Amino acid sequence: CILSNTPSTSSAAHCRLFGNMPDTNGTASQDPVPVFKWLIFGCGGVGGYFGARLAQQGQHVTFMARGQTLAALKQHGVRIKSICGDLTVPPDKLGHPIDSAAVASVCSEPEEKRRRIEGAFDADVIVLGCKAWEVERCLPLCAQWCGPETLVLPLQNGVEGFDRIRRMTGDWGRGRALAGCCNIVSAIQEPGLIRHWAASPPYITFGEFEGTPSDKVKQIQAIFDASPGMAGHLEDQAMSKIWEKFAFICSTTGVQANSGPSATQDVVAKTPELQALWRSAMQEIISLCRSYGLTYEDAWLENRVEMLRQAVGATTSCSRDLWAGKPSELDDLLGSVVRMGKEKGVPTPVVGALYSSLLVRERLARSETDLPIYPLLEGQKVLGTICNHRGQQLPEMATKEQKKAEDYKRPEWYVCPMSSCMLTGGQVEVPEGVEMMWEVELGVVISKACQKVPVDKAMDYVGGYVVVLDMTGKNLGFESMKHGLSWTLNKCQASFKPMGRFIKASEIEDPNSLTLVCKVNGNEVARDSTATMKFNIAEQVADASKLTPLQRGDVLLAGAGSLGDLAMGDFVEGIIEGLPPGLSVSATLAAAKS
Numbered sequence: 340c341i342l343s344n345t346p347s348t349s350s351a352a353h354c355r356l357f358g359n360m361p362d363t364n365g366t367a368s369q370d371p372v373p374v375f376k377w378l379i380f381g382c383g384g385v386g387g388y389f390g391a392r393l394a395q396q397g398q399h400v401t402f403m404a405r406g407q408t409l410a411a412l413k414q415h416g417v418r419i420k421s422i423c424g425d426l427t428v429p430p431d432k433l434g435h436p437i438d439s440a441a442v443a444s445v446c447s448e449p450e451e452k453r454r455r456i457e458g459a460f461d462a463d464v465i466v467l468g469c470k471a472w473e474v475e476r477c478l479p480l481c482a483q484w485c486g487p488e489t490l491v492l493p494l495q496n497g498v499e500g501f502d503r504i505r506r507m508t509g510d511w512g513r514g515r516a517l518a519g520c521c522n523i524v525s526a527i528q529e530p531g532l533i534r535h536w537a538a539s540p541p542y543i544t545f546g547e548f549e550g551t552p553s554d555k556v557k558q559i560q561a562i563f564d565a566s567p568g569m570a571g572h573l574e575d576q577a578m579s580k581i582w583e584k585f586a587f588i589c590s591t592t593g594v595q596a597n598s599g600p601s602a603t604q605d606v607v608a609k610t611p612e613l614q615a616l617w618r619s620a621m622q623e624i625i626s627l628c629r630s631y632g633l634t635y636e637d638a639w640l641e642n643r644v645e646m647l648r649q650a651v652g653a654t655t656s657c658s659r660d661l662w663a664g665k666p667s668e669l670d671d672l673l674g675s676v677v678r679m680g681k682e683k684g685v686p687t688p689v690v691g692a693l694y695s696s697l698l699v700r701e702r703l704a705r706s707e708t709d710l711p712i713y714p715l716l717e718g719q720k721v722l723g724t725i726c727n728h729r730g731q732q733l734p735e736m737a738t739k740e741q742k743k744a745e746d747y748k749r750p751e752w753y754v755c756p757m758s759s760c761m762l763t764g765g766q767v768e769v770p771e772g773v774e775m776m777w778e779v780e781l782g783v784v785i786s787k788a789c790q791k792v793p794v795d796k797a798m799d800y801v802g803g804y805v806v807v808l809d810m811t812g813k814n815l816g817f818e819s820m821k822h823g824l825s826w827t828l829n830k831c832q833a834s835f836k837p838m839g840r841f842i843k844a845s846e847i848e849d850p851n852s853l854t855l856v857c858k859v860n861g862n863e864v865a866r867d868s869t870a871t872m873k874f875n876i877a878e879q880v881a882d883a884s885k886l887t888p889l890q891r892g893d894v895l896l897a898g899a900g901s902l903g904d905l906a907m908g909d910f911v912e913g914i915i916e917g918l919p920p921g922l923s924v925s926a927t928l929a930a931a932k933s
Contacts (some may be wrong), residue, residue, distance in 0.1 A: 357684040373558050374398055375463035378484045378653035380439075380477055382408050382417060382757055384525035385494050385657065386532040388541060391417045394428045395931040396566040401434030401462075403442070403480065407791070410616060411531025412436040420528065422534040423568035429482060437861070439800060442480045461486025464559060465514075467504070471495040471671035477508050489514035494521045496657070498585050499577075499673035499679070502629045505548070507804055518577040519545040519554065520584050524653045537604075537653040541865060542570035544584065546577025581630040587643050588655055589672045593693030596658040596669075596700075599852025605656055608647035617647075619689040624676055630683045650660035661700050664788035664891045675726060703891065704787055711841050712784050712802045718757045718892030721836060722883050723780070723809060725751040725826070726899030728871045750874045750882045755831035757892075762809075762839050763924040768809050768931040769833045769907060778809040779857040779913035781850065784841065785895070790888040798879035800889070806848055806855070806913045806924040811897055813904070837893070839913070839924035846918075850897075851875045854916040857901065860910055867900025 375398055379390035394400040394417070397754040402412055416433055419426040431461045435458065445456055455804060462484045469477040474495065485491070491508050493516065494498070508516045523541035543563060546552060552560075552573060563571025574580045593601050607613045619641060628635045660667035668683065673694035680687035702708040718911045727750060728735055732743040769775055786802025807812040815829035847853065850869060874882070876897060883895055905911065907928050914923040 345372065350827075357673065368559070372396070375562060376434075376460060378403060378437075379468060380466065380467045380481055380534075381441065382531065383468060383470035383527050384411060384533055384535075385521055385523060385529070386466060386610065387417055388419060388421070388523060388535055389466065389468075389494075389521070389827040390541065391419050391426055391428050391533070391560070392566045392569045393431055396562065396565075397424055398562060399434060400428075403439050407530040409436055409464050411439055411529075412787055414532055416587070418532045419523075419535065419568075421568060422537070423535065423540050426568070430711050431875075434555070439480055444484075445639045446482075446838075456483050457750055459483040460467070461650040462489050463555070465489060466491040467491065467492045467495065469666045470666075471497045471500050472666065474500055474504060474507075478504065482511055484764070485511055486516040487513045487593075489556065490559070491516040492519045492559075492794075493517075494519055494543065494797045495671070496520065496585070496588050496668050496676055498582060498908040499671060501548070501578075516548075517545050518548050518581055519543060520581045522584060522700070524650065526656070526659065537650045540568055540614070542572055544574060544580045545575065546574040546580075548578070550791055551575070554606055557768045569824050576634060579634040581631055581753055582631075583639050583643075584622075585672075586621055586624035586628065586635070587646075588657070589624055589676055589690065590617050591647070591656045592657045592734060593617075593620050593673055593690060593697075595654055597693055600654065600658075600662055604647045604650035604672075604866040605652070607794070608644060614647075616689070616909055620693065623680070623685070623687045624692050625677060627680055627683060627685045627687065630685050640685045643917060661697060661704075664700070667701060669697055673697070674751055703835050706787060709843075711843070712892055713787060713841065714782075714784055714805060714838065714892045714894050715760055715762060716891075716892070717888050718785075720887075720892055721755050721760060721782075721807075721894035721896060722752050722780075722886075723755070723830065723892045724874070724879060724898040725753060727872050727873050727879075728867070730871070733874055744873045747873065750879055752883065752886060753826040753830055754887075755827070755896075759831045759833060760836040760894075761834050761926075763839045765834065765837060766929040767808075767837065767926045769928055770812070770815075770832070770931045773815055775905040776811045776813045776902050777857060777864075777905055778902045779855050779865065779867070779910050779924075780807050780809050780899045781853060781855060781897040782807040783880065783895040783897060784840065785880075785889045785891060785893040786844075788888065789884050789892050791886040792881050792891075793848045794877050794881040797877040797884070798844075800884075801844050801845045801876065801878060802891070802916075803841050804850060805841055805894065806915055806922065807894070807896055808837040808911055808913050808924050809899060810837070810905075810926075812833040812900070824847060833904070833928075837924050837926035838890065840922055842915075842918065842922050847915075855900070856916055857913040857915040858914070859903070859905065861910070865901035867898060871900060873899055 378401045380403045382402045390400050416429040465481050493504050498677045505516045521543045522538050524537035525535040542910045560571050560573040624633045657668045673690055676687055728742045729744050782805040784803045789800045812829040853869045855867050879895055909928050912925045
């Protein structure tokens with residue numbers, strides 16, 4: 340579905356679509372659906388999906404976003420690929436998107452000098468679509484859109500954060516918070532494009548913290564009822580239903596994140612050992628829920644088992660973040676269960692064990708620990724620069740176009756899998772008839788997941804370095820390169836990237852002024868400096884992160900200043916001058932095993 344950029348030629352068709360206009364007999368088929376002003380903070384898997392569905396219904400929806408997402412909203416609107424039907428809401432069917440970075444700048448000013456943001460309006464509903472651990476930073480950005488009657492609807496996972504959200508909105512002296520959560524399996528496919536592949540239809544559970552729902556809250560339910568591709572569940576005991584979802588997401592995350600991406604929700608349900616572990620975690624959280632005087636019906640547990648079975652291929656967003664090396668909601672989910680269990684005297688040994696086993700991942704993602712990096716175990720890929728030392732040029736007879744280093748406006752990369760690498764001291768297995776060449780390079784080791792990093796922040800993602808022998812099949816790839824084809828054949832074969840031991844970034848004062856030495860059979864054959872690189876380390880990290888997302892343990896080869904021929908049986912060494920010998924790299928050329 341694409342919302343039209345022009346008024347509908349048939350008001351009756353519009354009425355039937357949204358179900359809030361007179362029927363063909365001229366009588367109202369149902370009460371008119373009110374049109375609210377919605378501020379949606381975030382355009383990710385949650386905010387982007389539900390905001391688009393509300394706009395599809397005819398609501399006035401404005402997103403607050405930043406960076407590439409903001410640019411995508413301005414250019415394309417919001418797009419959904421969904422099992423409930425695809426949808427594009429063009430920019431002219433949305434409110435003008437708000438730049439959260441600009442709002443943050445205003446909010447950083449002293450309160451007495453803080454100016455009113457141009458275009459700010461009193462929203463009927465503010466939907467908070469950020470992660471639970473981001474609430475303290477994100478909710479204050481919405482303050483200028485909160486009027487006396489505004490309702491704040493949080494959709495975070497977790498239950499600990501509600502008191503914090505109520506306190507923050509209470510401090511504004513206007514508006515009030517609702518209890519809320521959602522059930523959806525979705526993710527950002529690219530900025531402004533949301534992919535939804537499980538939970539049909541996605542729904543929002545919400546309600547008052549105390550008392551019966553107000554008229555305005557009932558109107559929100561009417562809007563949700565009229566919105567295609569989603570549902571709303573207005574609950575008299577909203578916190579009980581939120582705990583029901585909380586128990587499920589905590590237990591599922593704990594089992595999935597520890598088991599790995601293959602343990603999708605349907606796999607958890609049909610694997611007896613995993614389901615038993617999941618049930619144990621669920622029972623602990625159910626006991627904790629009941630300790631607060633809240634209802635958790637026994638039938639809800641079995642309903643969730645059936646939901647697991649039906650959620651083929653589904654994983655929780657927290658699990659995906661943990662696997663990707665990103666900060667996650669681990670502490671707001673499993674961590675909160677452990678804390679609340681201690682407070683209420685409810686034992687939570689299973690959840691505690693699942694939580695503890697994931698803590699290292701979380702702390703690495705948040706740079707809260709300084710553990711060594713093992714690229715061969717943790718990394719996914721190696722990106723190598725081509726012709727990155729000033730004065731170099733590619734061989735004229737072996738390339739489609741002869742290029743000098745000075746001709747490149749940005750780094751030129753080739754990519755090979757980490758499986759092409761091996762630990763120092765082994766044998767480079769040379770295929771029959773292949774002539775080999777050596778290069779010694781500085782390997783830059785990425786410390787945490789990153790994408791599209793600016794140059795001035797790039798070194799924050801460098802955890803350390805390794806010395807790498809970038810072995811090249813001289814007569815393997817250059818023939819294809821004459822025709823402008825890839826470097827894969829001559830660079831990416833198994834064992835062609837011997838790698839030295841990890842060197843912490845703090846042990847190298849300036850990676851842009853190192854001397855790298857190559858020795859063959861004990862004889863020095865090259866002495867090069869990283870000072871002659873055209874693109875320095877920060878520029879390379881920034882550029883590579885724009886080309887592809889980088890993960891912890893990925894290695895960028897900064898480029899070699901020299902290369903030379905090798906013969907079968909040669910012993911090759913790569914050394915950073917001034918560092919202990921144990922941090923060098925070495926390998927011996929040997930015939931590939933049949």
